[in-house]
Amino acid sequence: MKKIGIFYGSSTGTTQGIAETIASKLGVPASDVIDVSKMNADMVKGYEALLLGTSTWGDGELQDDWYDGVKVLKDSDLKEKTIALFGCGDSESYCDTFCDGIGIIYEDIKDSGCTIVGKVSAKDYSFSSSIAVIDGMFVGLALDDINESDKTEERIDAWVNDIKNHLA
Template sequence: MTIGIYFATTTGKTEDIAERIHGLLGGAESPIDISDVDDLSELVNHDGIICGIPTWNTGAESERSGTTWDSLLDEISGLSLSGKKVAIFGLGDSSTYTENYCDAMEELHRYFKEAGASMVGYVSKSEYTFEESKSVVGDSFCGLPLDEDSESDMTDSRISKWVDQLKAEIPGLA
């Protein structure tokens, strides 16, 4: 079982979280900045993929992250990811950007789903304080939202709980 961790970042916070998730997972390969990937088809070599994305283009309908992910979305939807488990985590600020909290997660989630991936790692919205997020589907976020700007004290417990959840949802990861 191979697990790939990919991220994009503008100020380094998403990379830091990718490293911390990697540390908790054991077994997974070292996190890779998606802007360093020459051929996106390398993603299909993994059984599971964990992707980290910040939100920057506040209120935008598309290209919400302001990172390399935005230019790769169409290419992602063209991959053959049937049978692969994919989980998304997102960085945002639930206080300053409370009406667009972690909006970019949903965009990445949608394109991976189009590629046939089996999406895992959903998290209940009940443990968060925010006004609106495009990443909410029903009662859940379509991934793990994290807030290093206003709630960094909650990050350790959030990622630890999420990694336990992924171990249950991705066979062979535990």
């Protein structure tokens, strides 16, 4: 398996918990699950695969720590890296910007030469709009642990099973 780094931005702890769950399911050591506020270019360089998690705030904004995190990614060589995105949002209160955070990161890295994996069909979600959806697919794992917490575990399991092939 590729050396995997899981970087997350979490203001309330939800995205951190999701990151830790994903790590457990993939057998990624806790030392490789890192708050994005601590991310630097050397860390990025040290991993073959990056799993990047963010929550979405306000009217479709990144979690605060990701603004610097995106700068680190843009300044890093992402060629030949495998990247998977995951994020949390609120599909009821913010149905028109649901999980936009992962869409923002996607837009910032999509032309970097990396391989982005782990797209998820948007058909089983309730929301009105998201920049994270392209051609009916979320660019990564979208979770609503507030209104659809009963689907979180199943969605994580399906996503982890999908990306495992790309992490071998």
